[in-house]
Amino acid sequence: MIGSNDGREERTQVSSPEPAAITVEDCSLSFGELSVLEDVSLSVEPGEFVGFVGPNGAGKTTLLRLLSGALEPDAGTVTVDGVDVHAVDSKTSSQLVSVVPQDTTLSFSFPVRDVVEMGRHPHRSRFSGPTPADREIVADALERTRTAELAERPIDEVSGGQRQRVVLARAIAQATPAMLLDEPTASLDINHQLETLELVRELVDEGRTVCAAIHDLDLAARYCDRLVMLADGSVFRNGPPADVLTGGALEDVFDASATVTRNPVTGTETVTALPGRTRDELDAVGDGTAGVHVLGTGSTAASVVARLEATAASLELSVGPVTTGDTAAETARDLDVDCLEVPPLESLSPAELQTFERRVRDADVTVVTEDVVESTGAGIGRLLETVDTQASAVVVVTRPDDGSSRGQGDEEPSTTRDHGQGGGLEASPETVLEAVDAALESGEGVETTTSYARFRAVGDDSASSEDESRTGLQAESSSD
């Protein structure tokens, strides 16, 4: 994460005051009977960029409105720079806090420049015109949000994304030590999302305290110094993104399965949500203590590991052997999954083979990816043999096809016709969990009789099986 003090020395702006600390003390708020915030306490350091995350209805926007002084708490206090924002008049509070609301009603044709100039309202007296300093600040705000070329256009004739930037420019022109943003990226294209958050980050680094409700967890993790995760009107977690965004927290708060991995490009947390199965439902899988070993490499194995870990964390999951640096190995490390890593370009040592054998024997189900089955590598035969002889039940995972396998998450895994009773199941990465579940039920204690030659045959026959899945898809779509 970028240090919050970077660049503050280099860039001193007319419009940059000293950042202010924000404290929320025991705030509660209810709308009639409905309690929206309960006993929220929070402190934001000067110059910090704090992201409010949480599901819809968790109270992110309400908390921001409380901080801005728009809503008054039933109990508790909010101070910005030591000033109780609910005890002072709006002129004073608007010199401390600026707000970029999610949607502003701008259905009238003020020129963009005039809208930005309204940011100077709290700093001007009733009878004075704009000073040269005001004009300079407005021009600077237009420039920084890249809305200068729109300055003379009526606000109701610019696009939604541009409008969002105009409102941000207005908040910049307000030149407050604290700034609040409600979903600043909600209506923006991906490039403008990044541009906006880069700019906000820059504003923070120049010396502003910023709190933002951010829907997109990846972006929140990438740009915020700290995340506050809200759930049901309370602070659920509060800390650096890596501590707040964990699979467990996301499942508890969002009621959805998700994996958190480290994005190799940005180096920050990336959240991948998976279709809505909750841990409760999946506790049924193997009484929660089943062991699963994954044999495979590359993205297919990584996907299988991530899905199994996210949706059924109670499984005793292990993976390997995988070469160090392989996607599967990286994923396993991120998710803290037991991984048998081997150095690249070397054959397996006897010790490693033994470990593998033990894992497969201990596991209730062994998941093998199609790549492995199809591979002709010298060592692979040994491994498959081990699986053949030692595994209680086997699930073979096919490669995710180009597009055709998408959206098939709800399909039942098909028992491969050739494998008879042996518990050999074929599944796509999306359906691996159901396949594991089925294998646990049917395959317990049953010796597998899978012959991998047949899998290979299936692999060679991929064209026809693809046709089958297509037909299935068509049937599905035509029944819609």
Add this chain to the structure above:
Amino acid sequence: MQRPVRTAAWSAGLLALLVGVVVGSATLGSVRIEAMTVAKAALNVVVVPSSVTVETATVPIVGVGVPIPGLEYASVFSFQVQETHQIIVQDIRLPRIALAATVGFSLAAAGTVMQGFFRNPLADPSIIGVSSGAAAGAVAAIAFPALVPFASLHLSAFVGALLTAFLVYAIATEGGRTPVATLLLAGVAVQAFLGAMISFMLVHSGDDLREAVIWTMGHLANSNWGDIRFALPVIVVGVGILFAYARDLNVLLLGEEDAHHLGVDVERTKLLLLAVASLVTAAGVAVAGVIGFVGLVVPHMMRLVVGPDHRILLPTSALAGASFLVVTDTIARAGRLPLPFGPELDTPVVPVGIITAAVGAPFFLYLLSRREVHSI
């Protein structure tokens, strides 16, 4: 062009138009008077304070003499004008024209503020029941003078208007907040109720029916300088205050929460704008009756021309409203109008409210058909 310069230029132009319209209007009537004569007669009316006199009044009980300053006025010009013309212009036409200008100024200014305040293109100066209240007060004073504690019709209408505005505001306010939508609906309901009261009084007004009905249509007949002295100070001061709040009104257009974040004390500002706009409307309506459409149409017209910024919209609307009402009242009173190419047109003499609506409504429909009235 810089906004202050634009504002000044537009205001100067509209002021010039107003002067032209006033002079033009004063030439028309049962007796045609030359524009030059009108101008001279009008200038003869102009007075300036010439000296300060101090009278000593004795405060009762205490018995101490207190000096009270007073002003003496002197005419500035003394052009030679035929005496009948001077009387027609000075005592008959100018008071009526000046009152029309004053009332048009007040209604257009208040309408501009109300439309911005309510963020609703249908808002007009009497949206919270000011006109209904004034009408109720006036009709009561005409039909049942014994029941009304005020000697003056104007005062009765004025007080009725302000009481109604206050009542609507009080009904719509809960816990220190006055939601605009509630205000609007409370205004509609109170107007409906007052409408029923007015109808009831009209039914039982007997011989006073005609006078009462004409008052409710809005009229400027029988105006005198006293009416102007009643209305003008309130209107000038009121519109001045509204103009001082033009920037707050702009910010309020963003919505109340945004306005709060931009340093506008929302509830206080709303109360002030509503109170002053109602006061300005009440002063106009009290002397001229219920004149519709000026406060609705003129702000829309000016918004098309100068844009939504109240710092320029408010003064220009007010000045345009003044001209608009002078013109429509001329049509209403002249009886005979010169047409550009051709014979003169005989027109019926009617209350001005009929003309403003008859001219204003088609014009408004024309604007609507061109889809130009869609935003505030």
